[in-house]
Amino acid sequence: MFELLGVSKRFGATVALAPLDLRVQPSETLVLIGTSGSGKSTLLRLLIGLEAPDTGVVRFEGAPVRPAQAAALRRRLGYVIQGGGLFPHLTARQNVTLLARHLGWDAPRLDARVAMLAELVQLPKALLGRYPLQLSGGQAQRVSLMRGLMADPQVLLLDEPLGALDPITRYELQADLRNIFDALRKTVVMVTHDLAEAAFFADRILLMREGRVVQDGTFEDLLARPAEPFVTQFVRAQHAPVEARR
Amino acid sequence: MSAGGKFGPAIAVAARSFVLFALLAAGCAVAAPAPVKVGSKKFTESVILSELLTQLSAANGVPTEHRRELGGTRILFDALLRGDLDAYPEYSGTVRQELLPQLKGGGALGPALSAKGLGFLGPLGFDDTYAIGMPEALAQKLGIRRISDLAAHPELRLGFSHEFLDRQDGWPGLRARYGLARLKARGLDHDLAYRAIASGQLDATDLYSTDAEIAEHHLRVLEDDRHYFPTYEALVLYRADLATRAPEALAAWRRLVGQITASDMIAMNAAVKLGHRSEASVASDFLARKLSVRTAPVAAEGLGHLLWRVTCAHLFLVGVSLLAAILFGLPLGILAAKWRRLGEGVLAVVGVVQTLPSLALLVFMIPLLGIGTWPAIVALFLYSLLPIVRNTHAGLVGITPDLRDSAQALGLTARATLWEIELPLASRSILAGIKTSAVINIGTATLGALIGAGGYGEPILTGIRLDSAALILEGAIPAALMALTAQLLFGLAERWLVPRGLRIGKRSG
Numbered sequence: 001m002f003e004l005l006g007v008s009k010r011f012g013a014t015v016a017l018a019p020l021d022l023r024v025q026p027s028e029t030l031v032l033i034g035t036s037g038s039g040k041s042t043l044l045r046l047l048i049g050l051e052a053p054d055t056g057v058v059r060f061e062g063a064p065v066r067p068a069q070a071a072a073l074r075r076r077l078g079y080v081i082q083g084g085g086l087f088p089h090l091t092a093r094q095n096v097t098l099l100a101r102h103l104g105w106d107a108p109r110l111d112a113r114v115a116m117l118a119e120l121v122q123l124p125k126a127l128l129g130r131y132p133l134q135l136s137g138g139q140a141q142r143v144s145l146m147r148g149l150m151a152d153p154q155v156l157l158l159d160e161p162l163g164a165l166d167p168i169t170r171y172e173l174q175a176d177l178r179n180i181f182d183a184l185r186k187t188v189v190m191v192t193h194d195l196a197e198a199a200f201f202a203d204r205i206l207l208m209r210e211g212r213v214v215q216d217g218t219f220e221d222l223l224a225r226p227a228e229p230f231v232t233q234f235v236r237a238q239h240a241p242v243e244a245r246r
Numbered sequence: 247m248s249a250g251g252k253f254g255p256a257i258a259v260a261a262r263s264f265v266l267f268a269l270l271a272a273g274c275a276v277a278a279p280a281p282v283k284v285g286s287k288k289f290t291e292s293v294i295l296s297e298l299l300t301q302l303s304a305a306n307g308v309p310t311e312h313r314r315e316l317g318g319t320r321i322l323f324d325a326l327l328r329g330d331l332d333a334y335p336e337y338s339g340t341v342r343q344e345l346l347p348q349l350k351g352g353g354a355l356g357p358a359l360s361a362k363g364l365g366f367l368g369p370l371g372f373d374d375t376y377a378i379g380m381p382e383a384l385a386q387k388l389g390i391r392r393i394s395d396l397a398a399h400p401e402l403r404l405g406f407s408h409e410f411l412d413r414q415d416g417w418p419g420l421r422a423r424y425g426l427a428r429l430k431a432r433g434l435d436h437d438l439a440y441r442a443i444a445s446g447q448l449d450a451t452d453l454y455s456t457d458a459e460i461a462e463h464h465l466r467v468l469e470d471d472r473h474y475f476p477t478y479e480a481l482v483l484y485r486a487d488l489a490t491r492a493p494e495a496l497a498a499w500r501r502l503v504g505q506i507t508a509s510d511m512i513a514m515n516a517a518v519k520l521g522h523r524s525e526a527s528v529a530s531d532f533l534a535r536k537l538s539v540r541t542a543p544v545a546a547e548g549l550g551h552l553l554w555r556v557t558c559a560h561l562f563l564v565g566v567s568l569l570a571a572i573l574f575g576l577p578l579g580i581l582a583a584k585w586r587r588l589g590e591g592v593l594a595v596v597g598v599v600q601t602l603p604s605l606a607l608l609v610f611m612i613p614l615l616g617i618g619t620w621p622a623i624v625a626l627f628l629y630s631l632l633p634i635v636r637n638t639h640a641g642l643v644g645i646t647p648d649l650r651d652s653a654q655a656l657g658l659t660a661r662a663t664l665w666e667i668e669l670p671l672a673s674r675s676i677l678a679g680i681k682t683s684a685v686i687n688i689g690t691a692t693l694g695a696l697i698g699a700g701g702y703g704e705p706i707l708t709g710i711r712l713d714s715a716a717l718i719l720e721g722a723i724p725a726a727l728m729a730l731t732a733q734l735l736f737g738l739a740e741r742w743l744v745p746r747g748l749r750i751g752k753r754s755g
Contacts, residue, residue, distance in 0.1 A: 045651075071658070079652070
């Protein structure tokens with residue numbers, strides 16, 4: 001699906017991403033995890049061409065991804081960010097259908113697709129006429145997911161999609177999201193800083209630190225075969241509050 | 247569904263309202279220009295003299311337009327050279343001292359003027375020279391009779407017209423000749439100076455020797471004991487091509503030569519300024535009495551007609567300049583937001599334009615575009631740009647990064663992103679900029695009257711000149727009402743143009 005060769009990125013003096021080789025396989029759910037500033041979001045943004053690499057090349061299905069001519073390519077990728085990134089001046093439905101209307105879909109096709117997606121993400125249809133400011137955080141995130149899926153992309157890219165939600169909403173949406181991934185069998189690349197979330201979703205986890213991939217493997221690999229002490233430290237830090245209560 | 251989404255129809259509404267405005271402006275039809283155009287300066291005597299010229303040539307079958315109360319000597323002379331005016335009353339001293347400085351030492355006016363394609367008629371008879379006057383009572387108390395007596399009283403508060411304060415043959419020269427370096431003078435409008443004298447805020451001011459107020463305010467005209475002021479004989483400057491274009495007008499005007507005495511002029515000035523008669527009827531009476539010329543009876547313009555006329559003119563100035571400012575300002579603001587380097591330059595340039603005093607900007611327009619409506623519109627246009635450009639830029643730059651990323655990640659074209667996402671999100675800021683521009687524009691447009699553009703400034707200028715609060719209010723109140731209406735209309739426009747999703751409050755829960 002994606003192939004990265006020698007890709008690096010720096011912002012001023014800060015190295016956001018050290019030279020990196022990576023392949024993302026079709027239909028796998030890859031989770032990028034790490035502390036803030038580890039480069040996980042930068043890596044995601046490179047995949048969709050929101051950033052251009054300083055060195056190396058990002059390929060999607062063999063074609064290089066460049067910000068300048070990425071518009072057509074981005075339509076094959078669904079992108080969902082923390083908080084949803086919904087346009088406040090458009091209703092939920094208009095947010096979802098914006099691109100499709102531009103691609104010239106007719107009304108029956110739009111309606112059918114919206115109905116199908118609302119069903120999939122379990123959004124009550126009455127909410128589709130509301131503006132983002134009238135939606136709760138969880139509802140907004142479901143709408144954002146519909147928007148990302150509208151043009152039936154091959155890949156879903158999610159940047160901390162559950163980051164801004166309260167724990168209960170987060171728990172509900174987590175389960176729904178898992179069901180959606182399972183139903184669609186799409187390639188998913190997701191960024192999170194929460195290890196439990198990563199374990200819940202991931203076929204494969206990329207643990208990152210200061211622009212570098214520390215370990216690339218399954219959740220079990222992280223626990224059983226840590227590549228370096230930082231992995232254990234990271235795992236322990238995430239578990240510590242719960243452990244302390246036992 | 248249309249690609250324009252919710253914003254497309256809003257644009258259409260805006261376009262339709264501009265068409266409506268254009269029709270309205272067209273309804274305020276502008277009369278065809280008369281073949282001969284006479285100008286006057288913004289003081290009463292000049293208006294009366296031009297009225298005499300206008301009526302004389304009109305009575306001889308030459309339709310003549312009087313462009314009243316233009317801003318100053320330079321504005322009129324430049325307009326004459328450019329052909330925006332065909333004639334205007336001037337004074338020999340002003341020509342020698344200021345307009346044709348090569349004649350300062352003496353020499354004939356004719357050849358120097360004809361070298362510039364001009365001619366003159368005159369002298370008309372009276373001499374309206376500069377003089378210094380102060381309240382009779384104060385002059386008596388201090389024992390001041392001559393200008394040279396002023397040197398012993400540095401505590402006196404002098405107030406001079408801006409023109410007198412600055413020009414070479416005015417205050418700078420007078421101060422040098424009489425050794426008055428210790429006296430301080432400030433500039434103010436000539437007509438306001440009399441009021442300041444009457445209320446005791448000024449002790450002395452510059453006068454014209456035919457001013458009606460000399461008697462009215464009990465002023466003593468100080469003797470020019472060192473013969474500083476040159477003679478200022480009234481005459482008429484005209485374009486030489488008038489001799490072929492409208493010889494009847496020139497022939498008619500020639501009859502005025504030598505006919506107006508100083509007491510005639512003072513009487514006419516007094517009839518207008520103190521007797522509250524119109525310049526037209528005073529001029530008409532003079533022509534009948536002195537030259538036995540019957541002119542068409544002059545009906546005073548009714549308040550309704552005046553308001554309609556100046557409202558139309560004002561609306562035209564504001565509407566055209568604001569529309570142009572929107573058409574140029576929006577794209578400039580968008581460019582500035584898209585290319586940061588360019589943006590800094592654009593904002594700097596429109597910012598500098600904004601810092602120019604509006605009056606100066608108007609005067610800069612004269613050599614380029616002459617006088618009248620269009621130079622005023624260009625100046626107002628330049629003046630209206632900054633708020634629109636700056637708010638468009640700020641509205642676009644202020645869009646949060648997550649929305650920017652979402653738009654980009656969606657795979658919309660740059661054009662669609664601009665129209666569907668960025669402009670709607672910036673619409674509130676853009677509209678606020680246009681509103682600010684409109685209100686500034688409506689106020690500033692009153693200055694357009696100084697270069698003959700008409701509008702609400704016309705009754706305001708006349709009111710200041712005639713010391714008539716009622717006349718000033720006839721311009722000031724409608725101008726304020728127009729600004730309020732504009733505020734109101736933009737408030738309504740906001741409901742049309744700013745998307746609903748941006749106007750609703752956050753729902754709790």
